[in-house]
Structure formats: structure tokens, C-alpha cells
Amino acid sequence: xxxxxxxxxxxxxxxxxxxxxEAAVVTAIRRQGPLSRTDLSERLDYSxxxxxxxxxxxxxxxxxxxxxxxxxxxxxxxxxxxxNPHLGYVVGVDVGATSLDxxxxxxxxxxxxxxxxxxxxxxxxxxxxxxVADVVDELLARRGLPATAVIGIGVGVPGPVEFVPGVLxxxxxxxxxxxxxxxxxxxxRFPAARVAVDNDVNIMARGEHQAGAGRGLDNFxxxxxxxxxxxxxxxxxxxxxxxxGAAGDVGHICVDYNGPVCHCGNQGCLEIMAxxxxxxxxxxxxxxxxxxxxxxxxxxxxxxLTAVDVGDAAAAGDRAALEIIRRSGxxxxxxxxxxxxFYNPQAVFIGGGVAGIGHGxxxxxxxxxxxxxxxxxTRHLRIExxxxxxxxxxxxxxxxxxxxxxVVK
Amino acid sequence: xxxxxxxxxxxxxxxxxxxxxEAAVVTAIRRQGPLSRTDLSERLDYSxxxxxxxxxxxxxxxxxxxxxxxxxxxxxxxxxxxxNPHLGYVVGVDVGATSLDxxxxxxxxxxxxxxxxxxxxxxxxxxxxxxVADVVDELLARRGLPATAVIGIGVGVPGPVEFVPGVLxxxxxxxxxxxxxxxxxxxxRFPAARVAVDNDVNIMARGEHQAGAGRGLDNFxxxxxxxxxxxxxxxxxxxxxxxxGAAGDVGHICVDYNGPVCHCGNQGCLEIMAxxxxxxxxxxxxxxxxxxxxxxxxxxxxxxLTAVDVGDAAAAGDRAALEIIRRSGxxxxxxxxxxxxFYNPQAVFIGGGVAGIGHGxxxxxxxxxxxxxxxxxTRHLRIExxxxxxxxxxxxxxxxxxxxxxVVK
Numbered sequence: 001x002x003x004x005x006x007x008x009x010x011x012x013x014x015x016x017x018x019x020x021x022e023a024a025v026v027t028a029i030r031r032q033g034p035l036s037r038t039d040l041s042e043r044l045d046y047s048x049x050x051x052x053x054x055x056x057x058x059x060x061x062x063x064x065x066x067x068x069x070x071x072x073x074x075x076x077x078x079x080x081x082x083x084n085p086h087l088g089y090v091v092g093v094d095v096g097a098t099s100l101d102x103x104x105x106x107x108x109x110x111x112x113x114x115x116x117x118x119x120x121x122x123x124x125x126x127x128x129x130x131x132v133a134d135v136v137d138e139l140l141a142r143r144g145l146p147a148t149a150v151i152g153i154g155v156g157v158p159g160p161v162e163f164v165p166g167v168l169x170x171x172x173x174x175x176x177x178x179x180x181x182x183x184x185x186x187x188x189r190f191p192a193a194r195v196a197v198d199n200d201v202n203i204m205a206r207g208e209h210q211a212g213a214g215r216g217l218d219n220f221x222x223x224x225x226x227x228x229x230x231x232x233x234x235x236x237x238x239x240x241x242x243x244x245g246a247a248g249d250v251g252h253i254c255v256d257y258n259g260p261v262c263h264c265g266n267q268g269c270l271e272i273m274a275x276x277x278x279x280x281x282x283x284x285x286x287x288x289x290x291x292x293x294x295x296x297x298x299x300x301x302x303x304x305l306t307a308v309d310v311g312d313a314a315a316a317g318d319r320a321a322l323e324i325i326r327r328s329g330x331x332x333x334x335x336x337x338x339x340x341x342f343y344n345p346q347a348v349f350i351g352g353g354v355a356g357i358g359h360g361x362x363x364x365x366x367x368x369x370x371x372x373x374x375x376x377x378t379r380h381l382r383i384e385x386x387x388x389x390x391x392x393x394x395x396x397x398x399x400x401x402x403x404x405x406x407v408v409k
Numbered sequence: 410x411x412x413x414x415x416x417x418x419x420x421x422x423x424x425x426x427x428x429x430x431e432a433a434v435v436t437a438i439r440r441q442g443p444l445s446r447t448d449l450s451e452r453l454d455y456s457x458x459x460x461x462x463x464x465x466x467x468x469x470x471x472x473x474x475x476x477x478x479x480x481x482x483x484x485x486x487x488x489x490x491x492x493n494p495h496l497g498y499v500v501g502v503d504v505g506a507t508s509l510d511x512x513x514x515x516x517x518x519x520x521x522x523x524x525x526x527x528x529x530x531x532x533x534x535x536x537x538x539x540x541v542a543d544v545v546d547e548l549l550a551r552r553g554l555p556a557t558a559v560i561g562i563g564v565g566v567p568g569p570v571e572f573v574p575g576v577l578x579x580x581x582x583x584x585x586x587x588x589x590x591x592x593x594x595x596x597x598r599f600p601a602a603r604v605a606v607d608n609d610v611n612i613m614a615r616g617e618h619q620a621g622a623g624r625g626l627d628n629f630x631x632x633x634x635x636x637x638x639x640x641x642x643x644x645x646x647x648x649x650x651x652x653x654g655a656a657g658d659v660g661h662i663c664v665d666y667n668g669p670v671c672h673c674g675n676q677g678c679l680e681i682m683a684x685x686x687x688x689x690x691x692x693x694x695x696x697x698x699x700x701x702x703x704x705x706x707x708x709x710x711x712x713x714l715t716a717v718d719v720g721d722a723a724a725a726g727d728r729a730a731l732e733i734i735r736r737s738g739x740x741x742x743x744x745x746x747x748x749x750x751f752y753n754p755q756a757v758f759i760g761g762g763v764a765g766i767g768h769g770x771x772x773x774x775x776x777x778x779x780x781x782x783x784x785x786x787t788r789h790l791r792i793e794x795x796x797x798x799x800x801x802x803x804x805x806x807x808x809x810x811x812x813x814x815x816v817v818k
Contacts, residue, residue, distance in 0.1 A: 020454075045429075160785055170785060219652060231751065235644045242753025243628060246786040253747045254781050266781065335747070338662045342640065342748055344651025372663050372675065376569055376579060377655040 016151070016194075016406045021046060021054055023408040026063065029083055030109075030402065034067045036078035055081060062087055083108050088151030088192070090405065091136050092397025094203065095128075095157045097121055097173055097227055101394045102132065104139040107151075107405075109211070109398055113139040121158065121173060125180040133189040150190040154400030155182060156203030156393050162245050166197035169245065172263060196404040200224070200393060201248055202239050204351055204386070205232025207396030212388040213349055220345045222386060223250070224352035225332065225361075229271040233343075250339070251275070255331050274331040276307040276354045282324045283310040292320035311357025322360060329364025336365065336383075337372035344377045351386035425560070425815045430455060430463055432817040435472065438492055439518075439811065443476045445487035464490060471496055492517050497560030497601070499814065500545050501806025503612065504537075504566045506530055506582055506636055510803045511541065513548040516560075516814075518620070518807055522548040530567065530582055534589040542598040559599040563809030564591060565612030565802050571654050575606035578654065581672060605813040609633070609802060610657055611648050613760055613795070614641025616805030621797040622758055629754045631795060632659070633761035634741065634770075638680040642752075659748070660684065664740050683740040685716040685763045691733045692719040701729035720766025731769060738773020745774065745792075746781035753786045760795035 018026065024044050029035055035043070041051040058064040059081075067082035085106040094101040100119030103111045115135050121128065132155075140149065159171025166183045168174070183195040198206075205222035208214040214222070214234060222232040231248035233240040241247050251271035252264050259268025272278060283305045287295035294313040299305050313321030336348060348369070350362060366383045373381075386392055427435065433453050438444055444452070450460040467473040468490075476491035494515040503510040509528030512520045524544050530537065541564075549558065568580025575592045577583070592604040607615075614631035617623040623631070623643060631641040638660035642649040650656050660680035661673050668677025681687060692714045696704035703722040708714050722730030745757060757778070759771060775792045782790075795801055 219649075233751075235649060236647065238645065240628075240644060240752075242786070243755040243789055244753055244785055246783065247751065247753040249750050249753070249783055249786060252783050253750050254743070264783065334663070338744070338747055339751055341658050341662050342642075342656065342751070343649075344653055344656040344658070346652040374655065374658055374661050374673065376653055377651070377658060380652055 018406045018408055019054070020408055021050070022058060022063075023406060025051075025054060025058065026083065026406065029064075029081065034070070034080035034082040036070050036080055038073075038078055039070075040081070085110065088405070089140075089145060089149050090152040090154070090398055090401035091139075091150055091190075091193075092394040092399075092401060093132055093153065093155040094200065094393030094397055095119060095121060095132075095155065096200070096393070097158050100132065100135070101390075102135045102139065103394045103398060104136070104143070105398045107402070109402055111395075111398070113142050114394070115139060121177065123176070125174075125177045125182070126185070129182060129185045133186065136190070147190050148192045150193045152401035152405040153186055153190060153193045153195045154203070154397035154402075154404070155186070155195065155197045156200040156397050156400075157182075157197060158200045160244075160246050160249070161197055161199045161202075163196075163198060163241055166195065194401075194404050194407075196400050198239070198400060199230070199245075201230040201232040202241070203232075203396035203400060204388075204392035205234055205396070206239060206399055207388055207392035207394075208349055208351075208386050209234055209237075210399040211395050212392060213347065213384060213386060217346045219343070220347040220349065221336075221339065221343070222349045222351060222392075223332075223336070225275060225350060225354040226352040227276050229275050229332070229352075231339075250335060253335050253338075255335060270331060270335050274328040279307040279310050279324055279328050279354065279357075280305050282327075283307075283313070283321065286320040286324065292318050294318040295321060307354045308357055311361070314360050315358050325357070325360045326364040329361045330368045333365040333368025334372060336369040340369060340373040340377050340381060346380065347382040347384065349384055349386035351389065351392055355385050356389070427815045427817050428463070429817055430459070431467060431472075432815060434460075434463060434467065435492065435815065438473075438490065443479070443489035443491040445479050445489055447487055449490070494519065497814070498549075498554060498558050499561040499563070499807055499810035500548075500559055500599075500602075501803040501808075501810060502541055502545075502562065502564040503609065503802030503806055504528060504530060504541075504564065505609070505802070506567050509541065509544070510799075511544045511548065512803045512807060513545070513552070514807045516811070518811055520804075520807070522551050523803070524548060530586065532585070534583075534586045534591070535594070538591060538594045542595065545599070556599050557601045559602045561810035561814040562595055562599060562602045562604045563612070563806035563811075563813070564595075564604065564606045565609040565806050565809075566591075566606060567609045569653075569655050569658070570606055570608045570611075572605075572607060572650055575604065603810075603813050605809050607648070607809060608639070608654075610639040610641040611650070612641075612805035612809060613797075613801035614643055614805070615648060615808050616797055616801035616803075617758055617760075617795050618643055618646075619808040620804050621801060622793060622795060623756065626755045628752070629756040629758065630745075630748065630752070631758045631760060631801075632741070632745070634684060634759060634763040635761040636685050638684050638741070638761075640748075659744060662744050662747075664744060679740060679744050683737040688716040688719050688733055688737050688763065688766075689714050691736075692716075692722070692730065695729040695733065701727050703727040704730060716763050717766055720770070723769050724767050734766065734769045735773045738770045739777045742774040742777020743781060745778040749778060749782040749786050749790060755789065756791040756793065758793055758795035760798065760801055764794050765798070 041048045064081045065084045067080045069077040070080045085108045087107045092103045102115045104113040105111045159168045167179050168177045182197050186195045201224045218237050220234050224230050229251035231250045252269045256268030262269035262272040283295050286292045287299045298309050310321045450457045473490045474493045476489045478486040479489045494517045496516045501512045511524045513522040514520045568577045576588050577586045591606050595604045610633045627646050629643050633639050640657035640659040661678045665677030671678035671681040692704050695701045696708045707718050719730045
């Protein structure tokens with residue numbers, strides 16, 4: 001990779017600078033695929049001459065490449081321009097509470113290599129990110145690439161993030177990570193990379209926005225249901241973070257003032273009432289009370305029950321399991337009705353581990369949302385399982401990295 | 410006003426076209442006040458030469474005027490540029506359920522003339538907007554201006570609006586107005602005006618954003634408490650409307666599944682439980698039950714009670730009235746806690762007629778919000794009465810008009 005731009009690390013970050021119009025060219029091609037100079041001139045509303053000049057410079061800088069001929073509009077067939085896939089490589093990192101997903105992609109966002117495995121965020125972040133860097137090195141080695149080939153890294157973490165410095169703030173799952181300089185740590189191993197960090201749900205919403213069901217939508221919600229419940233918000237086509245980076249923290253919305261005490265200290269939070277552990281615990285209670293043969297057998301066999309077991313029971317027609325799932329869906333849908341009235345999104349996509357437990361949950365969520373939200377706010381509303389599934393995080397990480405590779409002057 | 414630009418009405422609207430950089434100059438001066446060419450060049454990140462060229466053309470077109478000398482930064486004192494207040498005039502119209510406010514302002518947004526009076530939206534919109542036009546004519550006459558001096562009109566209406574066509578969709582208060590072409594009607598009387606229509610709460614949020622407590626904030630909520638309860642949402646510095654223009658419809662969020670039936674057909678909506686009529690009805694019940702001497706006396710005197718009467722009783726220390734107001738504040742605060750967890754705004758401003766009933770309501774709303782929202786989402790949160798009060802609507806209408814005067818190419 002001797003032909004990669006060599007960056008000198010100055011005060012904080014290596015930078016690939018773009019003029020505003022250059023950045024607009026990159027964004028247009030990234031969103032639309034290959035475009036001709038005429039397409040670009042029309043889309044960006046700049047003269048053909050300005051676009052031709054800028055495109056020439058960007059080809060010289062190896063940001064763009066000629067990518068064959070497009071369709072003729074009567075005269076000569078136009079040359080199409082695409083991003084140079086080998087300008088550099090980016091890495092998406094999806095840190096789950098108990099899992100780690102890493103992918104290496106080219107500059108067009110095509111995944112080249114992937115690694116998935118267990119992870120544990122309760123330990124020291126230094127050790128954790130050393131391991132992340134080792135995994136990235138391994139993926140690079142498979143392609144014969146050096147560490148300096150990585151020009152961008154996008155990291156999703158399961159906790160609230162202050163986006164600009166890229167640090168976690170008061171993360172309940174991983175207190176040792178509070179304020180830990182993730183960017184600086186990764187930059188030590190990948191000195192040509194700009195690093196961006198966001199919370200896991202925002203990363204997944206970004207993945208769905210760029211490459212999943214949210215393509216082309218201006219505003220939607222991505223709700224992750226797993227051990228907890230969180231929500232990524234797309235507003236005006238961008239991730240919406242709120243004043244303190246805390247937007248979308250819907251797991252601690254109260255659904256029952258007299259409900260059980262949540263780890264946050266309040267009573268009756270949505271996630272303590274309706275997320276994966278609540279579904280599993282209720283399944284166990286029903287099994288032990290003799291109300292579900294299916295769950296009692298599964299419990300005897302495995303010694304424990306998960307939300308997925310309850311989903312399996314429901315799929316087999318077990319009544320107790322169906323009730324558990326409907327109850328959970330009703331509570332989630334009740335909160336969504338409130339959010340839909342307030343936010344009137346184009347769509348709500350449901351993802352996360354518990355989304356895998358079957359269609360019963362989705363239909364209960366839908367029913368409860370539609371029953372309690374206003375007619376106007378639901379007349380075009382889609383409520384669907386998120387199509388990228390487990391991949392949304394790592395794909396979102398790649399796109400976060402791609403969007404942060406360049407600094408606009 | 411012979412020197413006003415003469416517009417020919419073509420297919421739909423008269424247009425004053427601006428290049429993107431010209432529009433950026435107008436926006437910068439509108440937000441910051443008078444600026445020098447050097448200020449503009451720095452703020453907009455364009456060369457001094459480009460800015461000088463464009464500013465010259467905008468002075469020739471009488472969009473900008475020289476506005477005296479600024480402070481020297483060492484050398485010659487720079488000339489400041491301001492918007493030409495006489496380029497044309499704009500009108501803000503705030504249609505309440507039972508009131509009509511109209512103001513005439515110059516091109517810098519300074520109010521020149523105002524009229525306020527009762528209104529009734531239950532009748533035919535034709536008659537209503539004929540009256541609005543008559544009021545505008547009267548204000549113009551006071552300044553000796555012709556109808557063609559009006560280059561922009563911003564209208565706020567109490568119902569859901571589809572913004573681009575500017576029509577009401579299924580407005581519960583005023584079924585006859587559904588789909589009524591407000592823009593076309595006003596344009597017949599003010600042929601040089603571009604007309605924009607938005608719902609009342611968005612208009613008020615815009616007023617607070619441009620000229621009130623929301624100046625410089627990127628995201629906040631404006632909650633109007635009156636006969637109903639609605640919410641204007643500022644996101645990324647702009648009004649957020651949602652997929653169907655229905656965003657902010659918080660009055661129909663459920664606070665009690667077993668509560669009284671709302672006019673929307675659902676049970677226990679926030680507005681049927683906690684808005685002005687609920688406060689007044691509860692005050693009457695307490696008066697009739699002999700639980701409040703103050704309210705019983707007021708009821709005997711006037712034959713009816715309003716939310717303001719209950720506020721007066723609370724201010725006089727009446728226990729029943731204090732309880733009524735705290736209960737209402739608790740319900741509103743409970744919903745706000747949910748919205749704050751979800752949206753993490755920088756501020757929540759409370760306005761509308763019921764906001765005038767005293768500090769007890771605000772402190773109950775604050776307590777309930779802070780008790781149930783997460784620590785992170787409330788650590789910098791301001792919850793305050795909106796400072797523009799009754800004027801927010803008409804001021805927001807003026808700013809809506811100003812922002813829509815030009816079409817950006």
C-alpha cells in the first residue's frame with residue numbers, strides 16, 4: 001500500500017481535507033452509486049465546468065476513479081465516476097454487552113472481511129481495545145494490508161456517548177469505561193485512521209439508514225430490544241443525539257409507577273418490565289407454576305430460560321408464552337404510541353436480540369401502537385422488524401467511519 | 410411604494426429568487442444583525458472578493474443597505490450591511506380558537522402595527538380570511554402602504570397543517586377548514602405576497618426560537634397549554650414536522666387507560682385530563698362540593714369558572730385549587746419526562762393561556778419531569794415559562810413570513 005496517502009499525526013487527528021463541493025461530490029456518489037459529470041452538475045446545481053475541474057483534481061488525488069461508460073442521453077456515452085475503493089479501508093466495530101463484531105470494508109463500504117465472537121465489557125477498556133486492534137490486524141493480514149491502510153474506524157458501544165470526544169458518560173453496564181479515550185487508543189495502533197464513536201443503537205439506526213430499510217427516509221425510529229431497550233432517532237436525515245447525547249433512552253420511560261425497581265433506581269421502567277430478561281423471568285415463573293409444559297421441559301433440559309425460549313414456546317402454540325410475549329409487546333407498543341404521537345416518524349424498525357423471537361411480538365407492538373396513537377400520525381406509519389438484523393451494528397460502524405474519513409474545510 | 414419590485418403572478422406564487430450565497434448572506438444578517446463584508450466573508454467561508462461582488466449586487470437590488478460604520482479592527486472602520494427594512498413588509502397572523510392577532514412588520518422583523526381581537530374559527534374560512542385581509546388593509550392604511558407592499562404573510566392556525574400546500578388536515582376544531590386554500594385566498598388580496606401556513610404551536614416555537622428564549626438553541630420543545638395541549642419541536646435548529654405534519658400532537662398521549670373519553674375517541678388523553686377545561690371543571694366540582702370558599706365565591710359572582718380562576722385561588726393559598734393545579738402539573742410533567750428521555754432537549758418552554766395561571770403549575774411540571782426522567786437527560790435541562798407569552802404566535806408568523814420571502818435557486 002505504498003500508494004496510500006501518508007499522514008503525519010499532528011495534535012490530534014490525521015486529516016483528509018475536502019472543499020465543500022468536493023465533499024458534496026463524495027456524498028452524492030456514496031448515496032447514489034456511480035454518476036457522470038453531467039449528473040453531478042445537475043444534482044449539485046454547479047456548472048459543468050466547475051464540476052469537471054473538481055472531478056479532475058479528485059481523480060488526481062485518487063479519491064475518484066473512472067468507472068466505465070453510462071447510458072447515452074443522445075450523444076456520446078458519458079464516463080461514470082465512482083469512489084476509488086482502494087483509497088483506503090475502513091473498519092466497523094460493534095461492541096455488544098457480551099459480543100464483539102468487527103468488519104473491514106473498502107472505501108465503497110463493501111465488507112471484505114468479518115470476525116464475530118464473544119466479548120465482555122465489564123473489564124478494563126485498555127484490554128478490550130487491544131483485543132479489538134488485534135482482531136483488526138488479523139483481518140488486515142488476511143488481505144495483506146498494513147495498519148496504515150485503515151483510514152477510518154467507526155465504533156458502536158452499549159452506553160451513552162458524548163459524540164465529539166467519543167467518550168462514554170456514566171455507562172451503567174461498564175463503569176470502568178467512563179471517559180475512556182477510545183479514539184486515542186485505537187489511533188495508536190492505526191495512525192492513519194480517523195476514529196468516531198457512537199452508541200450502539202445510533203450505529204444500528206445509521207446502518208439501517210444507509211444500507212437497510214431506512215434508505216431514503218428522513219425520519220424514523222430504530223428500537224433495539226435486547227437486555228435493555230434503546231432507540232436510535234433519525235431526524236432530517238441525520239442521527240439526532242439531543243442536548244447531552246442521551247436522546248433515545250426509551251428503556252427508562254415509566255410504564256407503571258408501582259412496577260418493580262429498575263437498576264436506574266426508578267420503578268416500572270419499560271426495560272425492567274418488557275425487555276429480554278423480563279420475558280425470560282416470566283417464562284421461568286410460568287414454567288415453575290406448571291402453566292407451560294413447553295417451558296417446563298426446556299427449563300429442565302437447559303437449567304435456564306431465555307427470551308428466545310419463550311419465543312420458541314409461543315411459535316409452538318404455548319398459551320402462557322403467547323401471553324408473556326403479548327404483554328411485553330403491549331407495553332412496548334404503549335410507549336411507542338406516545339413517541340409516534342410526539343414524533344410522527346415515517347417508520348419504526350424493531351431490532352436487537354429479542355426481535356428474533358418471532359412475529360407475535362411484532363404484531364402485539366403494532367396493535368398497541370395503532371390503538372393508542374392518533375389516526376393522522378399512523379396513517380402512513382410502517383412498523384417492521386429491521387431487515388439487517390444482527391448486521392446493522394457493524395454496517396452502521398462502517399458508514400460512520402466512511403462519513404468521518406474526510407474533514408470538510 | 411412605486412419602487413417595490415413588481416411581481417407577475419404566474420402559476421402559483423410570486424418569487425424573489427436568491428442564489429444560495431445570497432440567501433446565506435440574508436440569513437446571517439437576519440440572525441446576527443448588521444455585519445461587515447469581512448464578517449460575512451469569515452462567517453460564510455467565502456473569499457472577500459466573492460462576498461464583495463454579491464453584496465454589491467444585493468445593494469443594487471435593494472435587499473441590503475449600508476448601515477453606518479462598525480468598530481475598527483486596526484485599520485479603516487468597516488461599513489456595516491443590514492437588510493433594507495423597506496424592501497417590503499410582512500404580516501404575521503395568529504389564528505386562535507377564539508382570537509385573532511395580526512401584526513405588520515418591516516423587512517427586519519420590527520413590528521410596526523398590531524391588531525388583536527376575538528375570532529371564531531367555527532364558521533366559513535372564506536369569511537374568516539376576508540376579515541383577516543380587512544384587518545391587514547387597515548394596518549397598511551395606518552402607514553399609507555398599498556396591498557402590494559406586503560411581500561410575505563405567515564399564518565398560524567389551531568390544527569394540523571400539511572406545510573407545503575398550507576392546508577389543514579382533519580382539524581378537530583374547525584371541520585369546514587379542511588383542505589381550504591388559505592394561501593390562494595390571501596394572495597388574491599395581496600398579490601405580491603408569498604404566504605406560508607403552519608400550525609399555531611409550530612408558529613409559537615418559531616417565535617421563541619427567533620426572538621425569545623430559544624435563540625441560539627438547536628433543539629427544544631415549546632408546550633402550549635390552553636384548551637388543548639400541543640408541542641412545537643425544534644430539531645437541528647429547524648421546526649420538526651414529522652412524516653404527516655402531525656409531530657408534537659402530545660395532547661392525545663394516554664395518561665390513564667381508564668380515564669374519561671376524549672373528543673378524539675380514546676380514553677384518558679393528556680389534554681382531557683390536564684388542560685384548561687379539566688382544571689376549570691375540577692375547580693367547579695370542588696366549589697360545588699364546598700371544598701373551596703374562594704372558588705365558590707368566584708363561581709357565585711361570575712356564574713362560571715376558568716383555569717385562571719383556579720390559578721387565582723391557588724395564588725390566594727386555597728388548598729383545593731393548589732391540589733388541582735399540582736395534579737395537572739404532575740400529569741403534564743409525567744408525559745414530559747417520557748419526551749425528555751426520548752428527545753433529550755436543551756429546554757422545554759411552557760406557553761399558552763394556562764401558562765398564565767401562576768408559578769404553581771410550572772413547579773409541579775418541573776418536579777414531575779425531573780423525578781421521572783433520567784439524570785443524564787435532565788442535567789442541563791431548562792423548564793421555563795416561555796417569555797414571549799401571548800406574542801409568540803404573531804412574532805412566529807412574522808418570522809415564518811420572512812423566511813419564506815425568498816426562493817433559493
